[in-house]
Amino acid sequence: MAILITGGAGFIGSHTAVELLNAGKEIVIVDNLSNSKAEAVRRIAQITGKEPKFYQADLLDRPAMEQIFNENNIEAVVHFAGLKAVGESVYKPLEYYHNNITGTLVLCDVMRSHGCKKIVFSSSATVYGMNNPVPFKEGMPTSATNPYGYTKVMIEQILTDLHTADPEWSVVLLRYFNPIGAHKSGLLGEDPNGIPNNLLPYISQVAIGKLECLSIFGNDYETHDGTGVRDYIHVVDLALGHLKALSYAETHTGVEAVNLGTGVGYSVLDVVHSFEKACGKPINYHIAPRRAGDIAKNYADPAKARELFGWEAQLGLDEMCQDLWNFTVKNPQGL
Ligand code: NAD
Numbered sequence: 066m067a068i069l070i071t072g073g074a075g076f077i078g079s080h081t082a083v084e085l086l087n088a089g090k091e092i093v094i095v096d097n098l099s100n101s102k103a104e105a106v107r108r109i110a111q112i113t114g115k116e117p118k119f120y121q122a123d124l125l126d127r128p129a130m131e132q133i134f135n136e137n138n139i140e141a142v143v144h145f146a147g148l149k150a151v152g153e154s155v156y157k158p159l160e161y162y163h164n165n166i167t168g169t170l171v172l173c174d175v176m177r178s179h180g181c182k183k184i185v186f187s188s189s190a191t192v193y194g195m196n197n198p199v200p201f202k203e204g205m206p207t208s209a210t211n212p213y214g215y216t217k218v219m220i221e222q223i224l225t226d227l228h229t230a231d232p233e234w235s236v237v238l239l240r241y242f243n244p245i246g247a248h249k250s251g252l253l254g255e256d257p258n259g260i261p262n263n264l265l266p267y268i269s270q271v272a273i274g275k276l277e278c279l280s281i282f283g284n285d286y287e288t289h290d291g292t293g294v295r296d297y298i299h300v301v302d303l304a305l306g307h308l309k310a311l312s313y314a315e316t317h318t319g320v321e322a323v324n325l326g327t328g329v330g331y332s333v334l335d336v337v338h339s340f341e342k343a344c345g346k347p348i349n350y351h352i353a354p355r356r357a358g359d360i361a362k363n364y365a366d367p368a369k370a371r372e373l374f375g376w377e378a379q380l381g382l383d384e385m386c387q388d389l390w391n392f393t394v395k396n397p398q399g400l
Pocket residue numbers: 071072073074075076077078095096097098099100101102122123124125144145146147148149164168187188189190241242243244
């Protein structure tokens with residue numbers, strides 16, 4: 066019996082693949098490499114000493130998905146595959162809805178026809194929208210402000226409806242906060258195309274000299290130093306959360322939304338200072354206007370993951386920055 070990892074060559078999927086292999090699980094990876102490289106799969110093998118089965122295929126390609134399920138005994142799916150750039154989704158809405166929603170529909174239909182009814186889905190804290198008070202709790206109303214966010218809200222609804230129609234389904238909706246860091250080995254990490262949108266890849270490229278200066282988007286928020294506060298979580302902690310979610314799904318049917326965050330919020334300046342310690346040099350930054358769509362503070366109430374899964378994040382901000390810096394130094398050109 067194997068676990069299928071969609072998007073397993075990507076940032077979070079590759080780290081999860083490592084932890085599943087280390088836990089002795091059999092895995093199959095499907096990825097179209099639209100935002101990743103086959104090198105990530107080789108590195109998963111290098112770290113674990115185990116070769117994962119890899120299909121370079123698109124979720125939208127139904128015959129290819131059928132073939133994967135025909136050739137493997139898939140017991141559960143961890144579904145990471147999707148497009149994830151918030152800004153890009155605003156000017157490419159059709160691409161985002163088609164890839165993320167239709168991809169999920171094809172996947173679930175093929176799962177259903179093979180009697181595979183366990184899915185762990187990569188949702189996002191973005192579903193808490195702009196109006197909920199922090200800390201975010203799973204029972205709060207969900208909403209979105211951009212096509213990317215809507216794909217997460219909609220897929221949560223689709224998977225919930227699937228369980229309503231057939232209560233044998235086991236659905237875990239993992240709402241990630243801000244995943245950062247890299248594997249301790251320095252072999253795996255985030256490898257964005259072009260100029261990064263997210264804070265940590267941007268800072269690391271400033272530190273390595275690829276980018277000149279970090280723009281800090283606003284210093285007049287109602288936070289301890291005026292800059293935006295987020296719940297950064299080490300990608301390896303996040304990966305381990307998926308193992309717990311899979312164990313839960315093995316023994317429970319139903320639908321559960323679960324936050325994966327630390328419960329601690331750090332400001333942009335806190336992150337800059339932690340990264341400066343990690344890389345041993347100052348980060349060049351200036352204060353820029355607020356970025357459209359940003360909120361002041363965003364952090365999790367992590368209690369449900371502790372109660373349901375017995376999972377809790379272990380690694381702090383300094384370790385996240387150290388591991389990202391180690392990865393950046395070892396892979397100055399990415400993977
Ligand atoms: P990523 O882009 O590194 O990984 C996603 C992978 O999916 C990529 O390797 C890409 O090539 C693949 N993919 C995309 N569309 C596909 C398709 N149609 N068929 C096959 N493969 C396809 O992103 P990530 O940071 O690892 O994120 C993984 C998941 O977690 C995504 O669904 C993302 O929306 C979600 N998420 C990410 C974050 C974050 O900040 N990184 C936060 C919350 C949620």
